[in-house]
Amino acid sequence: MRKIIALLAAALMTTALAQVEIEVWHSLSENYGAPQFQEYAEEFNAMQDDIRINVSYAGEYTEALRKSQASVAAGRAPSLVMFEQTRGAGFVDAGAVTPLTSFIENDPDFDFDDLFEPLLGACQIDDELWCLPYNPSTPLIYYNKDLFREVGLDPEEDFPTTWDELLEVGPKFAVEGSNGELERWGFGLAHAPGWLFDAWLGQAGGRYLAEDRSEFVFNDENAVEMLEFWLELVEAKAAVPSGSQTPDFFGGNQAMMAGSTATLASNFERADFDIGAAPMWCGEECYVPFGGANMYIMSAASEEEQQAAYEYLKWLTSTEKAAEFAAATGYMAPRQSSLETETLQNRFEELPEALITYEQMESHGYPRTLVPFWGEVHNQLTLITERVLLNGDDPQAALDDGVEEANRLLQIYAQ
């Protein structure tokens, strides 16, 4: 009897010793995949004995970023972290995350070519792969089909697919109140556009950085043209500058609203009118930026922990698991093979609009601008938008100031 107990104890101890325990941080909220992400960890833990996953919610993207910044500075980072599209670059620059290239090269089971190539662009810096896409998204246009019918438009045929069509269709929704302010309108131009600035700029044929990444160029004629088009939309009453569109859209005051595909299910649930979702329109080019997040392995983790993190990440992004997560949320699965699974096929049958984001991503989806100081460029974009839309400033002058600050930071970080 004693022998058996001793043996059992020894066996227990060895498994306990061999087991690698790792911390995983995510930024998914309750309605956007948090319960699923937690479940997957439990499933993985039950599946095998070598690795134990502890999942914690690190707060929304910005809060998680602050926590990760602090944890890196303190040298006590978790092993696997989810960073929003624009936030990983700072950690790459600081050497706080470790490239995945060698893990993947040493793993014959990992089907690299199955991953969507455009999405990988968000993880490639200096010829290394730094992350795997986990919950990427693109912006869609959500629209109120009832309002389209009310103003005599066909919600499918007449939905604007180009800038020109938007300028044509938009004003039809305009209804003025007694005080001269619009009570109903076509589209809302956000005060803090964030990634939508990327979309419009790209559609105008502009880019943030010069091709050789030596300087910011979002003050060229394309960018000016884009801001002038915004003003044209406002002038024509096709769109209004707006700080808070969600209540206006769901209250039936705004016909179209740009929003992430991640909100697809919740938007369709929330609307008490006939709601539709469509690809974002095109300008001179078709262009949508990637939202959502990627998963990074931190370099503060030990070799063992990194390997464990890689194994878990591989499992999370495997065909079936990725399909499950994509179906449960509105995010995209990073693998092409996931689209063939029954899980996602059922989902597309249920909600065909869930397929739009994949089509956009494959044909004209682009990664965000990967610089360590994107947060400040983001601030500049908000300021530019406010100056032009709210203050009537000259687009060129506003853009020049923003580019000057962005280039100042680019130089600091080039050292």
Place this chain on the structure above:
Amino acid sequence: MAAPSRERQGVIKSPRRRSFSRSKLVEALSAYLFLLPAAVILFAFQYLPAIDVFRLSLTDRLLLRPFSNFIGFDNYVRLWNDDRFWNSVWNTFYFVAGSVPLQIALALLLAMALASKIRALGFFRTTFFLPVVTSMVAVSVVWDWLYHPRIGLFNEIIKLFGGDPVAWLSSSQWAMPAIILLVVWKGTGYYMVIYLAGLMDIPHQYYEAAKIDGASGWAMFRRITWPLLAPTTYLILILQVINSFQVFSSVYVMTGGGPLRSTEVVVYYLYQRAFESLEFGYASAISVVMFLFLILLTVVQRVFIGSRVNYDR
């Protein structure tokens, strides 16, 4: 008589003095021992980082990069020429000038009303204190809706009285008043409680005597309440000024410093530099300047106002 007694005193006193000082030493030591944990924690988590901030302010440290160069006072020179910094200084003064007097006046008014004997006193005291204990972030989210230009409560009220709706948080003119209003609503209850305690401390006899002399309500306030509350007012003023200069969370949640940087206060700007462009050295310089300014301000308040405060009752 005198000489022996002096001698005796001396003889007796010297051992006594030794034993007395020994017990005093033990007492002092145990006092220090009790202070030690708090002192260690304060030193490790407050003073040490504060000292390190000064060192960082002399470097070009970027938050995530582990290395940095000593650059002397370059950050301070840059700060002097930074228009955005001066804009944030102006916004901060605007905020302080708007919120501090309003809060003091309201807190005093409420305290005086609640110091009298009215019905449901406990209910009112709790009600006015409630905003203080709610989280600033939660409150800001709610007020975000109250300020909504089209469906917000405030604009509904304005329309009810025939006024034109205000764009509140999306107007560079109204965003700061909107934040001041929120902070006043949220913070007044706290100072009201301090004032209440101050009012309770004023002896009744003064008022009774004044009444016998036929003093009016206003005269009693001018001659009794206000002067005797001076130490309380002085305390509140110092607390408020220090708090107000460090306003952050309401700005962070409601406006993000906008629109057009009209609500970008110093601490918010500091935060942007530290955590968005990650210029930690520069952000440290801002916080050192802020620290020195607050110390200076407290000294000035002490010299010019504190000296006039009468603590005698």
